[in-house]
Amino acid sequence: MADESLSERYRAWQAEGLDPGGCPVRDVLDQLGDKWSTLIVIILAGGAHRFSALRRAIPDISQRMLTQSLRDLERDGLVLRTVFPTKPPSVEYRLSELGRSLLEPLAPLVGWAEANHGAIRAARARYDREQQAAE
Amino acid sequence: MADESLSERYRAWQAEGLDPGGCPVRDVLDQLGDKWSTLIVIILAGGAHRFSALRRAIPDISQRMLTQSLRDLERDGLVLRTVFPTKPPSVEYRLSELGRSLLEPLAPLVGWAEANHGAIRAARARYDREQQAAE
DNA sequence: TCCGCGAGTCTCTATTTGAGACCAGCACTC
DNA sequence: GAGTGCTGGTCTCAAATAGAGACTCGCGGA
Numbered sequence: 001m002a003d004e005s006l007s008e009r010y011r012a013w014q015a016e017g018l019d020p021g022g023c024p025v026r027d028v029l030d031q032l033g034d035k036w037s038t039l040i041v042i043i044l045a046g047g048a049h050r051f052s053a054l055r056r057a058i059p060d061i062s063q064r065m066l067t068q069s070l071r072d073l074e075r076d077g078l079v080l081r082t083v084f085p086t087k088p089p090s091v092e093y094r095l096s097e098l099g100r101s102l103l104e105p106l107a108p109l110v111g112w113a114e115a116n117h118g119a120i121r122a123a124r125a126r127y128d129r130e131q132q133a134a135e
Numbered sequence: 136m137a138d139e140s141l142s143e144r145y146r147a148w149q150a151e152g153l154d155p156g157g158c159p160v161r162d163v164l165d166q167l168g169d170k171w172s173t174l175i176v177i178i179l180a181g182g183a184h185r186f187s188a189l190r191r192a193i194p195d196i197s198q199r200m201l202t203q204s205l206r207d208l209e210r211d212g213l214v215l216r217t218v219f220p221t222k223p224p225s226v227e228y229r230l231s232e233l234g235r236s237l238l239e240p241l242a243p244l245v246g247w248a249e250a251n252h253g254a255i256r257a258a259r260a261r262y263d264r265e266q267q268a269a270e
Numbered sequence: 271t272c273c274g275c276g277a278g279t280c281t282c283t284a285t286t287t288g289a290g291a292c293c294a295g296c297a298c299t300c
Numbered sequence: 301g302a303g304t305g306c307t308g309g310t311c312t313c314a315a316a317t318a319g320a321g322a323c324t325c326g327c328g329g330a
Contacts (some may be wrong), residue, residue, distance in 0.1 A: 025248055060290065067308080114160070116298075197320065
């Protein structure tokens with residue numbers, strides 16, 4: 001089973017003394033898991049977007065967080081930023097080669113999320129009902 | 136290319152008026168992306184663990200966050216919690232069927248993280264160097 | 271009688287996030 | 301020529317969230 005190799009790999013990393021920036025899983029997934037990054041990558045999968053286009057695509061992100069998430073993604077080399085010196089300057093963001101390679105493992109996860117969203121919502125409702133009852 | 140279908144699906148959801156709990160991608164991935172959840176799932180992939188065993192496995196998680204992450208995972212039906220009424224009571228956590236099904240799409244992502252960790256670290260170093268130079 | 275264990279909870283502080291005002295340069299309008 | 305708007309940000313301040321560490325409860329052992 002490949003399942004167990006997952007925890008196996010984590011354990012292996014842990015065994016050889018946890019170096020600071022260390023564990024790839026944690027370093028990389030923490031970044032992707034910061035609420036906006038993954039979503040931005042998914043949107044950019046559909047093609048390059050300008051700053052304001054991204055803001056429209058994600059109505060409930062604050063400008064501050066959009067800027068910061070894009071910076072982080074750029075820093076990690078997943079996203080490329082190009083400034084066009086037009087009259088009001090415009091900035092275009094698009095996925096790099098590395099960013100595009102992330103889509104491959106990301107797609108199944110999104111598929112899983114869609115397929116199991118119903119089950120998760122049901123589980124939540126059940127849990128909440130039981131908590132209510134127990135109180 | 137399947138790549139674009141990712142953003143396509145997000146756009147489709149967005150088009151039909153964004154209902155609150157709405158978008159499966161956001162609802163589910165926000166949960167998984169909260170810094171500890173994914174890691175806990177990965178560790179539980181290797182078998183059931185007790186609360187204190189999890190704490191040892193993730194030395195830098197606070198007790199508070201471990202409790203909360205486990206509750207969330209339990210609420211979403213990914214993790215099962217069993218209390219054994221032993222002398223000092225012990226509690227065992229393990230993946231549910233649903234939780235185990237998540238491992239399948241998760242494994243490629245972890246693989247990607249390991250494979251590209253080096254590239255990301257290199258990109259970061261380059262970015263930081265350029266920032267330094269520009270300042 | 272006092273100590274410690276397991277699995278939490280509670281409190282207090284530090285860090286992150288979000289809302290929203292403000293900025294610069296230029297084009298267009300009045 | 302003053303006023304307005306667009307772009308892609310930055311700054312400040314308040315609210316939410318995470319982390320550290322003390323405290324709890326019942327019981328078994330020294």
